[in-house]
Amino acid sequence: MAEPLLFNGAFNTMVLGIPGWVWTLLMLVLILVFSNAYWILMFWNPLKPLHGLWRANWDKTDAALLADIDINLKLVSEARAKVIFNESIEDAKAGEKEWKNITSGQLGTTGTDIILDLGKWTNIGTTERYAIEEATDNWNLNNPEDQIHSFYKFQKYCMENKIEVDIPTLMAIDWIRIESAFPKKRNKAAYSGYIRQLAEKLDKEEKSKLDGMALWIIVGSVIVSGLFVLGKFLMHKP
């Protein structure tokens, strides 16, 4: 006995000389291409400066927001922000033994440190970086039981005068900057302009609410009146 065609032959029916399943396949390919193109162009590519978060999550490590003196931020991996040598964070932790964990916070599920790198030590190929690498190498050769692999420990030992290096390790933050961040008094003039703008905004909000209400009253009454008229027609007996 002959078996019926799958889906009653709907996918085998010729449309413009091409079988239905080819059209369906073409449509699915287009959906696949366009949906991925949408994600890439509208979501993934614009987020490029923040891909460090995804990489850290994928590598199951922490991320770091590196900031310089002007708060220019970069979202990078933990290793890039904390480790002096070209090695993984696990190797650095194993080498240093007493690794200091100070996590500033969380970006979603990823632990994230905010690191102030005021001397741009984390920039690769700079004079400062070479000087740090050289000084740390020497220290590690002479102190195999107390190795340095992180900038944090390097900075700590510099402040304790345990290690010497020919680059500055401290910086003076002037009082003007501190005064701006923590002013003694709050100046009302600094936000009085905003209060006026907010007053206007609140006014507009209320007015647009009333206008919206007027529209809904009209729409509602049109629907109810339409139902009355419709009812008249439906209940009409010839």
Next chain:
Amino acid sequence: MSFLTGATAAAVDIVAIPSTVYIDPYMDMAIVAIPVWLWLLMFMLFGIVGSNFWWIYKRMIMAPVLGYLEAFRNGQPQTLFLGKNRAFKIKYLEYIDSILAYKDVFEISKWLVQSPKSVGRLGGLSTLIVRDNYDYSVDPVAEVAICTLAKEWNIYNENDPMNNYNDFDRLRSSGKLETQYPDGIIIPLYNIYDPSLIQKYLPQGRSAGTFGSHLTEKARSMRTDKSQEKWYEKYVPVGLAVSVSLIMLILSYMYASGGM
């Protein structure tokens, strides 16, 4: 449903099929009781569903920084939000007249951008840092400086310690700090910034919510101060709508009940 199992063009020829139906000798061949073309369609469908799930997963991971996209599209600064619960987020807040605020007027938290030095950059966009329990934008460098200063000060000045904002303010006003540190506060070049350390030295009762509600309250009172449009001008659209609606309802009811 019955599948076209193991059918070839030759086999299908026996069955009377409409002339508009095309049976391909290869693509209609069944593999595990399913024709090759259906395998292809299912493969594509899984591809669409799978790739979109993958992107949705990526979006979930990137969710805390999606405010960057919104700020990027609106050409506005982005805001790195430091919660007291240590959760960070990049948000898109409106910047108007030195104030950072949510676009929605019902979200009352607001921050004053007092220090231009607290404005940084991330991914080409102007970036401000704020925290929920302080009403100024955050300058992490200044915060590290204050924490470093307090630590050092307390070592050498046991009888006049700096334990909170009031102490800091008092010492600063007396000029003692600037006398002892005329060039500013010396801090290490490399710091892992801990946002919780400054909590001790922040002025009390200065949360973004308190500041925001103060501004909103002022703005609301200002609305009653200024010469508003007359009440009947304000309610004209609603009044007109009510009148037109009533007339429409009365007429349609009269028509429906046979009164017209």
